[in-house]
Every structure is written in C-alpha cells, then in structure tokens.
Amino acid sequence: MMGNTLVATYFRSSVIYALLGMALGLHMAASHDHGQMPTHAHLMLFGWVGMTIYAVFYRLYPDAASGLLPRIHAVLAHAALIGLVVGLFIIYGGDPEGGDPIAAISSIILVLNMVLFAVIVWKGTR
Numbered sequence: 001m002m003g004n005t006l007v008a009t010y011f012r013s014s015v016i017y018a019l020l021g022m023a024l025g026l027h028m029a030a031s032h033d034h035g036q037m038p039t040h041a042h043l044m045l046f047g048w049v050g051m052t053i054y055a056v057f058y059r060l061y062p063d064a065a066s067g068l069l070p071r072i073h074a075v076l077a078h079a080a081l082i083g084l085v086v087g088l089f090i091i092y093g094g095d096p097e098g099g100d101p102i103a104a105i106s107s108i109i110l111v112l113n114m115v116l117f118a119v120i121v122w123k124g125t126r
C-alpha cells in the first residue's frame, strides 16, 4: 500500500516533469534559442528518466519501499530537482549570480540524496 503510493507518485510526477521539459524543448526549438538546454536536459533526464527509474525500482523491490528512508529520499529528490531546475533556469536566463546559490544547494542535496538512495538499494536488494 505504502509502496504503491510511492511508485504512483514517482510515475505521476515523472510525466509532469516530462511535459514541462518538452514544453521548454519546444520553446527552444521554436525560438532558435537553445540557451536553456541544461535546464531542459536535467528536467528530461532527471525529472522524467530518473524519477521513472525510482518508480520501477520500488515496483521491482516492493520491500525496499517500506520505512522512513524511502519517504525522506522522495521528498528530497523532488525538492532538489525542482531547486536545480529553477536555479539553472535563472542562470541560463541571464542571472548567474541569482541562480547559482539555488543550483549549488540543490546539487549538494541531490548528491547526498543519491548516497541515501544507494543505501536504500543495497539494503533492498540483499
């Protein structure tokens, strides 16, 4: 039950990130201004592909979805991705000083959160 909620939330948010990323991709293509490419790339690959991989993992290993750690990881994953994307959007929108702190903090959370996911994966696949 708990695991299913986690899986559904990852799948549902991944398609939202995909739609936002594709809208940005279309905007870049139509305007012939590819300046937001890093923002688009991270929305697509982390937002769509990464979140889908989380969903598939918890579907394959339902026991790994129980407990507090997967919940903490999920909240931080969304917060860090949104922070990274907003930070990149501001940076490549022409305000590097404004976006940098947001992107930097989010990136650090993202890396530490991947350590947490590594722990979840190793525990869950024993």
Ligand code: HEM
Binding pocket: 022, 023, 024, 025, 026, 027, 028, 029, 034, 037, 040, 041, 044, 045, 048, 049
């Ligand atoms: C509506 C669909 C999409 C549109 C209109 C679109 C548009 C674009 C555009 C205009 C660029 C910049 C290309 C350049 O300047 O070299 C780009 C780059 C990129 N796109 Fe998309 N894209 C779409 C879907 C996707 C999807 C589905 C993914 C991945 C799952 C993706 C991943 C990337 C990546 C990783 C880059 C950066 C490539 C590099 O580093 O050279 N895009 N996209």
Ligand code: HEM
Binding pocket: 037, 038, 039, 041, 042, 045, 046, 050, 106, 107, 108, 110, 111
């Ligand atoms: C701590 C997390 C991350 C940080 C700090 C980070 C940072 C960066 C930076 C600085 C670039 C170069 C952007 C440029 O100037 O062109 C980049 C490019 C890229 N990153 Fe990340 N990234 C992170 C996570 C990820 C993840 C998780 C993925 C995929 C799942 C990813 C996929 C890409 C791709 C495909 C590019 C090339 C696209 C482009 O050049 O715009 N990154 N990243």
